Amino acid sequence: MxxxxxxxxxxxxxxxxVLTITAIGVPTGKTSPKPLMTTVPQHP
Structure with a gap:
């Protein structure tokens, strides 16, 4: 019990x-225009 x-x-x-976060709202902002590096660059 x-x-x-x-x-x-x-x-x-x-x-x-969850209801509190919903009531406050999503913070305003923007995403970065730079792409994320997902792999290690290959050196020649």
Missing amino acids: RALIAAAIGLAAALAL
């Missing part, structure tokens, strides 16, 4: 966090 109560409290806390 304690595990069920703990799971319900955790779920409620997670839901409250």
